[in-house]
Amino acid sequence: DQQVKQNSPSLSVQEGRISILNCDYTNSMFDYFLWYKKYPAEGPTFLISISSIKDKNEDGIFTVFLNKSAKHLSLHIVPSQPGDSAVYFCAASGRLTGGGNKLTFGTGTQLKVEL
């Protein structure tokens, strides 16, 4: 049972345009959401996050939007550049016993930014 879903396995956009990556979740207990970026032969690296009490967070060209009622979040990248081509993972956080946080990941979306 996938609690975090990324229904688009791939996305292709033109350089300079906006990339929109989507993510849906089912567990209303998740309290924090993160996006990770992964290049081939490397581990995922943290990109941007948002608390469940907010609906928007911006960091440079990246903006994450959260719609709690729809259990949906999205990552906007504008303008998109070829160097942004990577796999993007959505992750949702829930508290672990004794502290710390458990991340539940989606299956990822391969973004390709074309010249």
Next chain:
Amino acid sequence: DAGVIQSPRHEVTEMGQEVTLRCKPISGHDYLFWYRQTMMRGLELLIYFNNNVPIDDSGMPEDRFSAKMPNASFSTLKIQPSEPRDSAVYFCASSFGGLNSYEQYFGPGTRLTVT
């Protein structure tokens, strides 16, 4: 800090052989996670440790999988005997278990191929 270190980066083995994957977390982090990445299921959490103690191994697929953390700077994931369906990329991640600490830091992964 060098980040999370994993070895080997690539492992090719024959079915039935024992495989041991290694991880050195970031110094000072008290949580360590083992993940497996496949195309179908994305990043799956296999097991996590808190202060070297295994807390939840419910993601370990079978008894053929085992993990240890003998000290704060070293963990192993062992598969014995290995099977072709174990072929995947295995990631180790670590984090600090503070109340508002959500980010996990990933190693570069070990690509396992079982023939």
